[in-house]
Amino acid sequence: MPKGTVVIDADRCKGCGLCIAACPQDVLAFSGNLNRSGYDVVHMEKPEACIGCAFCAMTCPDIAIEVYREKVAA
Amino acid sequence: MAERLLLRGNEVIAEAAIRAGCQCYFAYPITPQAELLEHMARNMPRLGRTFVQAESEIAAINMVYGASGAGVRVMTSSSSPGISLKMEGISYIAGANLPAVIVNIVRGGPGLGNIAPSQCDYFQATKGGGHGDYRMIVLGPSTVPEAGELTMLAFDLADAYRVPVMILADGMLGQMMEPVELPDSIDIDSLPVKDWATTGAKGRDPNIILSFDLDPENLRRMNLELQAKYRKIEENEVRYEEYQTEDADLVIAAYGTIARIAKTVVRMAREEGIKLGLFRPITLWPFPYEPLRTVAERVSTILTVEMSAGQMWEDVRLAVCEHAATPFYGEMGGIVPTPHAILREVKKHAG
Amino acid sequence: MPASTENMVKVFERPASLTDARFTYCPGCHHGILTRIIGNTIDELGIAERTIGIAPVGCSVFAYLWYKCDSQQVAHGRACAVATGIKRARPDSIVFSYQGDGDLASIGTAESIHAANRGENFTVIFVNNQIYGMTGGEMAPTTLIGQKTTTTPEGRHAEGFGYPIRFSELVAQLEAPVYVTRQSLHDTRHIMQTTKAIRKAFEYQVEGKGFSLVEVLSTCPTNWRMTPVQANKHVEETVSAVFPLGDLIDRG
Numbered sequence: 057m058p059k060g061t062v063v064i065d066a067d068r069c070k071g072c073g074l075c076i077a078a079c080p081q082d083v084l085a086f087s088g089n090l091n092r093s094g095y096d097v098v099h100m101e102k103p104e105a106c107i108g109c110a111f112c113a114m115t116c117p118d119i120a121i122e123v124y125r126e127k128v129a130a
Numbered sequence: 131m132a133e134r135l136l137l138r139g140n141e142v143i144a145e146a147a148i149r150a151g152c153q154c155y156f157a158y159p160i161t162p163q164a165e166l167l168e169h170m171a172r173n174m175p176r177l178g179r180t181f182v183q184a185e186s187e188i189a190a191i192n193m194v195y196g197a198s199g200a201g202v203r204v205m206t207s208s209s210s211p212g213i214s215l216k217m218e219g220i221s222y223i224a225g226a227n228l229p230a231v232i233v234n235i236v237r238g239g240p241g242l243g244n245i246a247p248s249q250c251d252y253f254q255a256t257k258g259g260g261h262g263d264y265r266m267i268v269l270g271p272s273t274v275p276e277a278g279e280l281t282m283l284a285f286d287l288a289d290a291y292r293v294p295v296m297i298l299a300d301g302m303l304g305q306m307m308e309p310v311e312l313p314d315s316i317d318i319d320s321l322p323v324k325d326w327a328t329t330g331a332k333g334r335d336p337n338i339i340l341s342f343d344l345d346p347e348n349l350r351r352m353n354l355e356l357q358a359k360y361r362k363i364e365e366n367e368v369r370y371e372e373y374q375t376e377d378a379d380l381v382i383a384a385y386g387t388i389a390r391i392a393k394t395v396v397r398m399a400r401e402e403g404i405k406l407g408l409f410r411p412i413t414l415w416p417f418p419y420e421p422l423r424t425v426a427e428r429v430s431t432i433l434t435v436e437m438s439a440g441q442m443w444e445d446v447r448l449a450v451c452e453h454a455a456t457p458f459y460g461e462m463g464g465i466v467p468t469p470h471a472i473l474r475e476v477k478k479h480a481g
Numbered sequence: 482m483p484a485s486t487e488n489m490v491k492v493f494e495r496p497a498s499l500t501d502a503r504f505t506y507c508p509g510c511h512h513g514i515l516t517r518i519i520g521n522t523i524d525e526l527g528i529a530e531r532t533i534g535i536a537p538v539g540c541s542v543f544a545y546l547w548y549k550c551d552s553q554q555v556a557h558g559r560a561c562a563v564a565t566g567i568k569r570a571r572p573d574s575i576v577f578s579y580q581g582d583g584d585l586a587s588i589g590t591a592e593s594i595h596a597a598n599r600g601e602n603f604t605v606i607f608v609n610n611q612i613y614g615m616t617g618g619e620m621a622p623t624t625l626i627g628q629k630t631t632t633t634p635e636g637r638h639a640e641g642f643g644y645p646i647r648f649s650e651l652v653a654q655l656e657a658p659v660y661v662t663r664q665s666l667h668d669t670r671h672i673m674q675t676t677k678a679i680r681k682a683f684e685y686q687v688e689g690k691g692f693s694l695v696e697v698l699s700t701c702p703t704n705w706r707m708t709p710v711q712a713n714k715h716v717e718e719t720v721s722a723v724f725p726l727g728d729l730i731d732r733g
Contacts, residue, residue, distance in 0.1 A: 061486060072509035072702075072709040078669055095508065111669045113493040117513030118504055123493035124486045154570050180569040184562065185595040192559035192592070196566025199553045200533070204570070222556050328551035328567065330574050332530035338545045339553040 060108020060125040064098055068120035071095035075112035075121060081105040084112060137310050139274045139303040143207070143233055144169035146281035149315040152231070153202035154180040156193035160212045161245040162301040163235040167207065187212035191219030191232075198228040199339035201327025203285055203318075207233035209301070210243065210251050214259065220294050221260030224356070225341025227326075229288035231281070232266075233297045235304040238464035246464020247301035249386060252441035255298050256415040263353055265360045267295040267367065268414040270385040274308035280412070282313055289321070291363055298414060300437065302387045302466060369412035370421055374400070378407030380431045380480055383422065383446045385411050387466065388435050394469045395476065404480050414442065419449040426453035431479045434458045435472055437465070455479065496520030498529040502546045509709020511666045511699035512540060512608065516547050518676050519577070519606070522683050523550070532575045533567055535560045539581040540614040558589030561596035564603045575686055576603040582621040583613050586648045593648070600657030600691045604682045607648065607694060610701040611720065618704035622646040625723055630704070645723055649696045653729035659691035661729040665698035667716040671726075678728075685733045698724055 062083075069091060075098055076084045085101040100106065108125030137145070144166045147155070155170045167183070174181035180197070184190035190206045197204040208216065213234045223230050236251045238244040253259075255268045267287050271277040277299055284295040328337050343349045371389075374396055375381055382392045389410040399406035409425055409432070411418050426432055432454050434443040443458045450456050459475040461467045495501075499520040506512045523529050529550055536544035538557035545552035555563040560578035568576045585593050585607050593605070612630055613619040619632040623645045627636040653661045660682055664675040675697060682693035698720050700712035707715060 059489075060492075061489065063486070068503055070508035074509055074709050074713070077710045077713070108489070108492060110493040114669055114672050115514060115666075117506060117508075117510055119495045119499070119513065119517050121493070122491060122495075124489035125492045126489050154566065156566065182565065182569065182599075185591050188559070189562040189565075189592050189595065192556060192562035193566035193569075195555065195559075196553065196563035196568075197570035198566075199563075200567045200570040200574070202570040204566070218556055219559070226554075328533045328553055328574075329571060330531045330533065331549065331551050336549055337551045340545065342542065342554055 060106040060123060061103060062100060062106065062112060062124070063122045065120040066091045066097045068118045069095055069097045070118055071097060072117065074115045074117065078111040078115040080109065080111060081107060134309055134311050136307050137274065138165055138305060138307050139277050139299060140165035140235065140305070141169045142274050142278040142310050143281045143297060143299070145312055146278035147205050147231065147285070148173060148177065149313055150282045150285040151203045151316050151318040151321060152179070152205045152285065154197040154204040155206070156182045156184045156190040156204070157206050157208065158184050158187045158190050158212060160209045162237055162304050163207050163209050163233065165304070166233065166235070187215040188219065191216040194230050195219060195223055195226070195228060198223065198230050199226070199328050201324040201329050203289070205231040205233065207235070209235045209237045210239050213251060213254065217260040220266065221262050221264060222341055223294045224260070224264035224266065225262060226339050227292040228339065229292050230294045231284045231288055231297065232294055233299065236298065236300040238462070244464050245301060247303070247387060247437060247466055248462070248464055249300060249388065249437040250439070250441065250462065251298065252414065252436070252438060255296050256417070256445070264356060265293070265415055267293055267363060268298050269295065270298050270412060270414050271303065272386055272389045272410060274303065274306060275310045277303060278310060278312060287367065291359055293359070293363070298386070300387050364416040367413060368416050368418045368421070370418040371410040371412060372425065373408040373410065375407035375409060375425050377405055378429055379405045380433065380476065381407040381409050381425055381429050382433050382435055382472070382476070383409045383442070384435045385414060385442060388437060391467065391469055392435060392472065395472045398469060398473050399476055404476065406476060411442070417445045417449070419445070422446065422449040423453060426450040429454055431455045431457065433476060433479055435467065435475070436460045438462060496524045498523040498549050499547055500549055504547070505543050506540060507703045509700065509702045509712065510540070511610070511697070514666045514672060515606065515608065515697055515699070516544070518679050520548065521676070522679050525680070526683055526687060528575045528683070528687065531573065532577070533571070535564055535576070535578040537578070537580045537584040539584055541579055541581065541608070542615070544579055558584050558587070559592055560584060561589060561592040561605060565596055565599070565601050568601060568603050575683065577606060577683070578603065579606045579608070581608050581614070582610065582623045586622045586646055594652065597652045597658045597692050597694065598655050602686055602689055602691055604686050605692070605694045606679070607696040608699050609696055609724065610699040611645070612701050612704045614701050614704055623648070623724070625720070647724060649694060649729050652694050657692060658694060658730060659732045660685055660693040662731070663696040663698065663724055663726050663729065665716055665721060665726055667698070667700070667713040681733065690733050698726070
């Protein structure tokens with residue numbers, strides 16, 4: 057499985073939790089840190105499990121997540 | 131030399147719109163403006179322009195909003211109850227600084243009323259039938275040829291100021307036939323480009339057509355800009371006609387079909403030794419307050435005659451104040467007063 | 482601590498045709514997902530410079546802030562009439578309207594049906610969340626029987642209030658429309674299917690094929706009084722049973 061990682065824009069995150077539910081690898085969780093809008097920002101709790109599938113980013117209603125994935129050698 | 135044809139008022143307005151470069155026309159059928167719709171249905175498609183019979187007058191005015199926002203010359207037409215339906219759309223058009231031409235062939239009201247001519251939509255047109263602090267230029271033609279001239283003017287004024295412009299005619303003018311020399315078609319390509327319109331944001335920032343701002347400071351600014359525009363229109367676009375007022379003792383104030391009849395009354399009265407004149411507003415908004423006040427200062431009476439319960443009469447009184455007496459004679463329900471009936475009223479006040 | 486992005490490629494980012502503006506929608510509201518999909522579609526088809534969007538009245542009144550395209554904000558319910566005006570004036574443009582259930586299926590019923598019936602060549606996106614969000618949670622034409630809203634505090638009952646309207650089915654009866662489909666966004670699989678449907682609808686417009694309606698079952702966590710995750714489940718288990726998913730017509 058390729059490795060992946062996500063970058064979450066803390067200012068855009070509204071702590072809705074849809075990405076946490078969408079992640080097939082249980083990578084994401086609420087961080088307990090509130091952003092300036094008062095939302096509990098999501099973070100990668102288990103970054104090593106990320107496969108860069110982008111399910112989180114697809115469901116994020118605030119386009120707060122960018123996704124990176126390892127290039128797999130042909 | 132322009133051709134001279136015997137044409138109905140409704141048709142002349144339609145043909146003048148075409149010659150003014152109207153690219154899109156959207157309307158719903160209603161009496162007594164059917165011939166306008168039919169003329170557009172026959173002619174717009176063969177000229178490669180847009181004709182849509184909309185599902186309602188509400189849909190039509192919103193199609194006007196869209197096409198106007200996309201930068202083309204556009205018109206709709208209707209009659210009184212249909213114009214009522216358009217009022218929200220007109221408010222949006224005004225608020226979004228869009229040009230549009232709206233024709234009202236006025237019929238008897240209120241409610242379903244009847245299909246006979248009337249002037250009972252003056253308040254609706256000039257005092258805002260729609261919500262908010264907005265104004266609409268209102269032009270009142272008195273003859274069939276003038277209906278064509280003012281329609282062409284309407285498109286120019288709408289574009290120049292980015293405002294809705296109404297042609298306020300009535301069922302009689304719409305239906306009657308007169309010989310008309312139609313004006314030449316304008317060159318559409320010579321019209322200035324509307325760089326504010328939604329034409330696709332190629333090579334520029336996006337354009338947004340909008341009449342909305344949640345921030346009261348911003349909405350106040352939008353309103354102040356609208357008001358400044360209206361002050362300019364009031365300064366520059368007042369139009370009226372004076373007929374034999376120079377030596378008059380008594381003047382009729384009337385517009386549209388009634389003004390036309392009043393010219394006959396002026397001649398009849400003078401034959402009987404009454405020095406009667408006529409003051410005819412052509413722009414009902416902006417109303418010619420100052421010119422009418424000037425006339426009022428040298429006559430005893432300004433008699434307002436309308437096919438209504440007295441709507442323009444209020445603007446006449448605002449203009450005249452204490453300078454002259456301001457009686458009123460009106461007919462409602464679609465009754466068109468005869469010259470004799472108006473002359474009888476004149477004599478009551480001639481003293 | 483996230484892994485470094487060294488040796489990685491970015492595979493997901495904000496669509497280029499969307500502005501940087503932060504969405505004003507509630508947490509978990511599907512409007513944002515749909516807006517992203519539309520932005521992606523505009524990017525993929527390369528039509529940003531030709532596109533004219535329409536912002537309705539409702540929670541998405543601010544839609545004109547999201548796109549780097551020309552937009553018109555229009556009167557409540559009238560988007561399909563305005564779209565008609567724009568498209569007839571500028572036939573080379575790509576026009577889409579984006580409307581909620583009040584805008585399209587209540588006050589805008591006539592305009593929606595008649596634009597479809599005329600086969601106007603534009604794309605209508607219908608956000609069906611069975612409630613009126615912006616005005617605080619009133620009944621919509623699509624509100625479910627038994628659903629509590631501020632104007633059906635005991636739950637909607639058919640007597641006096643009618644049944645939820647399946648609007649796509651109404652439009653699918655007409656001869657002119659080329660593509661009518663109902664989609665949803667309640668999980669990744671359905672987000673992907675909606676993406677395909679929106680893409681097809683815009684492609685049909687680019688190809689001049691006619692009128693498309695994409696109804697998207699969406700959530701309103703705030704007025705449904707649910708968490709976003711609960712709201713998604715509600716769509717999966719309850720809403721999609723009343724509003725069946727899938728293509729109703731595809732004549733493209």
